């Protein structure tokens with residue numbers, strides 16, 4: 215049964231007590247506190263037929279962009295900020311148009327969403343419109359709702375432990391979500407529940423523009439190549455810190471350059487988070503090319519944006535044509551709490 219609004223919003227008695235904030239962390243939505251059952255197991259992900267909602271959309275987007283909507287481009291290649299829409303109110307046609315708009319603009323920032331109005335059932339219903347929602351093999355989820363991937367930071371519970379610390383000079387960690395799946399995700403939803411007053415932005419980049427910046431000769435050399443994307447290290451990391459491994463970690467081969475099924479745009483499909491080696495290349499050859507590409511996308515500030523949030527922001531991105539990184543520039547005594555729903559899409563189409 216769907217939780218009531220009172221269950222979703224902050225209630226002093228329901229605020230988790232297993233944190234050591236100086237003063238208690240006052241979660242706006244304790245319902246979404248990360249839940250781990252280390253004995254939880256999921257079956258292997260099954261292949262499925264995917265038909266992209268963006269392909270059904272009216273290109274004029276009359277159900278999404280109405281007279282009440284304002285849409286402001288954040289940069290020419292990527293990112294649009296939108297006000298005057300409640301995602302929870304969108305019709306099926308509006309959601310189709312959202313898929314197309316996200317594919318065109320790569321990242322959409324919807325402001326001032328009323329989470330009390332949405333609730334977990336509707337959030338899941340919306341995300342399922344785009345494809346089956348991945349159940350994350352290692353991250354915190356929401357009790358009873360394994361579809362949610364919870365991003366949460368306090369002194370005892372730090373989603374970003376693998377971003378900061380260890381030997382790394384910077385916490386920036388570019389990735390495309392769960393690209394190791396045979397059918398990686400498309401239109402992804404990230405709901406900002408609590409957010410630092412300053413910091414905790416997400417960096418996004420356009421893999422379409424990153425591809426366009428390469429010379430035609432180099433583009434030709436990359437097309438046709440495939441790379442292995444792996445979940446093995448993520449699972450090992452979770453195991454080392456006593457976290458769950460809910461599914462046997464998978465490795466998939468994907469094209470280095472993929473084509474978007476609706477816009478037809480070509481995009482680089484490599485990310486330092488999960489892409490490990492180019493199939494058929496010797497390791498040094500593969501490292502040379504992949505390191506160049508990782509460096510190329512990471513340095514491309516002219517095809518990146520920094521998405522800033524406030525509680526009530528919902529950011530929607532098309533994972534097939536973007537990469538992103540959290541910015542862990544806030545202390546773990548400052549609450550940041552968000553939940554992601556990650557619908558899976560087609561087997562990547564080679565360019």
Ligand code: SIN
Pocket residue numbers: 365391414415416417538539540541554
């Ligand atoms: C994610 O990697 O999906 C979350 C990004 C963030 O926490 O900013």
